[in-house]
Amino acid sequence: MSGAYRIAGVGRLTPARTARFTFDGKIYTALEGDTVAAALLANGVHLIGRSFKYHRPRGFLSAGPEEPNALIDVSRDAGRRQPNVRATVQEVFDGAIIRSQNRFPTLSFDVGAINDLFSPFFAAGFYYKTFMWPKSFWHKIYEPVIRRAAGLGVVPDEADADHYATRYAHCDVLVAGGGAAGLTAALAAARTGANVILADEQPEAGGALHFDKGAIIDGMEGYDWAQATIAKLRAMPNVRILPRTTVFGYYNHNFLGLAERLSDHLVLPEKAQPRERLWQVRAKQVVLATGSIERHMVFANNDRPGIMLASAGRTYLNHYGVAVGHKVGVYTAHDSAYETAFDLKKAGVEIAAIVDCRDNPAESLLAEARSLGITVLTGHSVFNTSGRLRVSSITVGRNGGASKRKISVDALLVSAGWTPSVHLFSQSRGKLRFDAQNDRFLPDVHVQDCISVGTCNGTDDLEALIAEALTAGENAAKAAGAAEDADVYFTGSNSRNWTGGMIGAAEGAGEDSGVKAFIDFQHDVCAKDIRLAVREGMHSIEHIKRFTTNGMASDQGKLSNMHGLAIAAEALGRDLPKVGLTTFRAPYTPVTFGTLVNHSRGHLFDPTRKTPMHALEEAAGAVFEDVGNWKRAWFFPRAGENMHEAVNRECKTARDTVGVFDASTLGKIEVVGPDAAKFLNLMYTNAWDTLKPGKCRYGIMTREDGFVYDDGVVGRIAEDRFHVTTTTGGAPRVLHHMEDYLQTEFPHLNVWLTSTTEQWAVIAVQGPKAREVIEPFVEGIDISNEAFPHMSVAEGKFCGVPTRLFRVSFTGELGFEINVPADFGPAVWQAVRKRAEAVGGCLYGTETMHVLRAEKGYIIVGQDTDGTVTPDDAGLSWAVSKKKTDFVGIRGLKRPDLVRSGRKQLVGLMSKEPTIVPEEGGQIVADPNQPKPMTMLGHVTSAYWSENLGRSIAFGLVVDGHKRVGETLYIPLVDRTIAVEVTDMVFFDKEGGRIHG
Structure with a gap:
């Protein structure tokens, strides 16, 4: 098959394997392995979307994840539609339905383009001023209109028919990036016997080797070497290869988030196959081989369809076999763009001219250009472009000169040099340094156990890159515990070393307020907007970013940040490093909600927790209420009773005879260790070293600010063991609160904390006949009033199973709380219920519990407190020790405002x-x-x-x-x-x- 721009015999795809898809209703044919971008370019389609603010026509700018323009809507059938997908990443599959976005009624005729005519009124920050007056208009007019205009794609109405997976993994070495550096580091680490994970966002390994045909490694063309190396790694049992996987976040303690695309490229995914998988990886060592991103040139009307990065043009040619045009111009400040021009020329594509804004590029490049018959205009710049829906000509002139001339083109490839991809390194909290010689930021101070290698570390020479990666991979493996040497060595060479580059606006994109020289393509941020922000008083780069929205689009400033920094520095009259950097935040590229939410949707969105006795309570006619994630029996109506009648009956029965209540949802934490009492002394307002084993005490927990955080009964099981109960809703946060202080403030204490909430089923028996009900079932514990008074705890057996029996009450009646292993809860519940009903008792629910506790003046934290209540405010000052010199909240309680x-x-x-x-x-x-x-x-x-x-x-x-x-x-x-x-x-x-x- 041969499309209008597909070149026979060029590229790595097989012509015999095709796929058909539609774009905006028109049918196109692609080769299997094409991205949507490559397939459309092969068919001569450059117009792909419209910009956010001005609705200007936009085409493909890149060939990778940094793409800001080519966002598309992809679907295969009902329920499987995904907006805002990058066409440069999405692989074509047979039957794919592709639609453009952010246009009406059609892509070629968009009424929103009228915004471009009114662009003088839409200068940066206009919304901060325009929508302030009159105030009454905000909710009635401004907000509805802005909300309708916001966004690029349309959110699907259908429920997501796909499902997603998640995996947790540990490894010795995680390598992020499958280019030359990443593959080399992974192989070196793997050869030591270390457990290695290699993740790369592309379907095939290779990185820049996809387009750089001049790279030779181990005597092979770079791409072929990459495929041979990945095959070696796949054969090693200690290596996991994750293609189509983006390392999107680097968090504390070498914890990384990875998003793996599993079926977006398949024609008919199996029903059981997840669409995407979230990997949560803890690595001992991390090797960052994330490469570099090419910068575009900033000049007037640099956003027309057909203008793209030089590396993108080279990728489409050398990997996909697609020429981006028939008559291509090149505008550059860097050597690498020459390689693109040479490759295109050798493939039979006419090169209109290479426009180099530098005066003296390398003579070897000029000599090769002459030998190929390519015109090179050194010391020249592109001052403007023409064309409505695709670039048709460029206006070129000598730097500082007055005369200009037009050159006819149907594509323009640009390169301002390369920006190291330091996003993950910055997310790890690493510190950067500025390389003034090459105008770039590079990794400097590493905070976590990671190392950067390759071009993301500023190592451009291929031989040096390989040597660096070999050392880094072996050292990382040994730092993770590997003992063997890597015993691997190979060499590599580029066809030449790349030099040059620029950041900021090129000549012709100066102070003229009418010039639209775009920096951020998706948000329509121009060089003039950065300068306006400075004039408006924005001197912090973070303020400039928010005023202009530069770098806030879905590409997160991968292409725009460095240019924005340079223009701001120029306008401020400062050196670029002194202007500072904006924050690199996760995710590196957008991650779908499905990947993050995973199984947590539908019935699993907010998982339901049930006590061991839930089925028996359901059979007994219980009406349930939601308390946090728990389903709790609310009340037990009998025939003909409404809620109030049932609760009144339960309240009277519990006071007159006996009531049985499921208290299993109480939070339970086992606090164990020689310093357990010291720890509780610090966490609670009460004193605990005076509590004897076998006794219980009501405890109040406050935050640092002195306000009540939780309460509950604590039983001392032994000298070094406490059974701590918390409120039902407070169990997770109390455990987290304790763990936080144990690890950060009191690490010297020998204490271990274990959540036992679901280990114990708890049955509360309350009322005058409580002892009569439980006495036949108790073994090994004297529960007489004298031997087992109120606020006692003992271990023994109940119904023949192990128990922790508490003599406590939340009703003010004689009461016991029976803790038995959860598996035995239902059987014990049945036995207790049967005997309770035999003496005139009943089951009761949470509503009755609330009434009974209120009759006795017992509070519920979170209902009777609101986060601003102190123990004294709640009438619990008696529970605050006057002798202790320290506990969490002691200083907060002494604040003047809390005692006034x-x-x-x-x-x-x-x-x-x-x-x-x-x-x-x-x-x-x-x-x-x-x-x-x-x-x-x-x-x-x-x-x-x-x-x-x-x-x-x-x-x-x-x-x-x-x-x-x-x-x-x-x-x-x-x-x-x-x-x-x-x-x-x-x-x-x-x-x-x-x-x-």
Whole structure:
């Protein structure tokens, strides 16, 4: 097959293997292995999209992941549509449906292009000024219009039909990049016996060797050597090769994120095959061989379709066999562009001229150009271009000269030199240095166990690059623990060394405000925008970036950052290093939501946790509520009962006889070690070294700021072992809180923390007959009142299985909490339930638990506290040790604002009309007749009907609440005002006798 721009006998693809696809409804034929960009160029298509702000026609600029223009919509069938895919990366597959984006009604005729005519009104930062007045217009006019205009692709309406996978891996050496440097380092590391992972974003290894035919390694053409080397690595059992895989993030402790594309290139992926896989890798050593990115030239109208990077033109020719034009111009400040011109000329493509803005390029290049009949214009610049939907001519003139002439072209290849790809190194928190001789930033100070090799490290000569990579690979393996020598050596050579390069605007892209010399193609940022930002007072590069949006497009400034820095430095009159660098953030290239979310969607989006007794509670008719991720039995209605009737019955039964409650969701943490008591002393406000084994204590945990963070009962099982309970919703954060302090503030303590929340099933038996219910099942523990008083804990057996039995109560009644291994929970639950019902008891749920605890004045952290409540505010100052000299929050509690009068404090509230239950969240005022806005004193935190008291009860946070006991306050609602009396928080059994049995 031969397309209009496909050159027979050139490239590495097989003409016999074809694929058909559509672009904007028109059918095209490609070769298997083509990217969408290569296939469209082979068919003479250069127009691929429209820019974001001005809707200017845009074509392919690159051949790789740095592409800012060629974003397309790719689909294969319903439910499999992906917007904003880079056409330079997406491989063609048979039946692919490709659409252009950000245009209406068609790509060639886009009404949005009118923005280009009004571009003087859309200067950088115009939105910060334009949409400030009048304020009333923002929500009615500005915001809706801006939201409709925002974005490039259209989000799919259909649910994603694909699925995704995730893998965790450890390795000795991770090599990021499969070019000459990466392959060499990987082979050297692997030969030592180290466990190696090699990841590269391209389908085939080789990196720049895809286009650089002048590179010779070990006597072979570079690309052929790369395929032979990758075959060797695949055959080694200690090496994992990950093609089509981008290392997108470098995080702490050599933890890296990798996105592997598994089926985007396949015609009919198997149903079981994931579309993409997220790799989360912990590596002992990392070798960064991420290469360099070619820079474009900044000159007037440098964005027309048909203008692209010289390396891209060379890639399309040498790898895909596609000429980017029939009459090609080259504009450069770097030697490497000459190689592109030479390769094109040898393939039969006419080279209109090489325009070199340098006065004295290498004589060897000029001599070869002459021998090939190529005109070279040294000391010249391209001042402008012409063409509507594709470049048709360039305007060329001598630097500093007045005369200009036009040269007809149908493509223009540009090169301003190469920028080392230091993104991953910077993400690792490594520090860069500026190489003034070559105008580039290079890795300097390494913070993590990594090393940069090859052109990303500034090593351009191929022989030096190979030597550097061999050493780095072997050293990395040995640093990871390998003992053997690599015992590998080979040499390489370029056809010549590349020199030159420039950053910033070329001649003809100066101060003229009418010149559009583009830096950031996707966001339409021009050189004049950078200069405007400086004139507007933006002197920080981060401010300039945000004012202009330079480098904030999906390519994250891979092409634009260095030019923007140079122009800003020039405008500020500073050396470039003093202007600084913007931050390189993950991901390196966009990663799909599917890859990141993975299995966490649908029913798995927020995983449901169920207690061991869930099925039995369901069979018993429980109605469930969501508490965090847990499904908890809310109440157990009987025939004909509504929720209030069921809860009232459960409350009365638990107080009169006995109630059985599933408390398995309580957070449980095992704190073990010789310094366990010291550690808890530091984490809680209470003292724990005085607690004897076999006893329990209620504990309050505060943050550094002194505010209540969590609470719970802690039992001392032995001198060096504590069983810590937390609130249901607080278990993960409390464990994290403890781990954080143990590792960062108290690493000298010998303590180990283990989450045991799901190890133990917990059955709470509460009420006057609680002891009678459990006594027949208890073995090895004397549970008499004298031997086992309130706040005791003991280990023994229950129903013949191991147990930790707690004598604790969250209802104020005689109570026990039975902890048994989770697998035995259902059987124990059945036995306890049967006996409880035999003595007139019942099962009860969380709503009843809430009412019973409120009757006794027990708080729930997160409901009765709001993150600004101290122990004293909550009436728990008795739980703060007066003798301890240190604990987390001790200094926070001494802050003047936390001990002043006028703080909101937790109090009881009783409606003047007993049958009226205040609304939770209702605001509390002193005078309901005061003018609006009223002065709010606080709010209702909990409110219930108490069947045991025959009236409503509530808690509230009220300013100086402890001093207001006896006062009448008011809760104004939409239709009425509720009068309440401020009381203490204990409404039932104020003497507390019932809890002691």
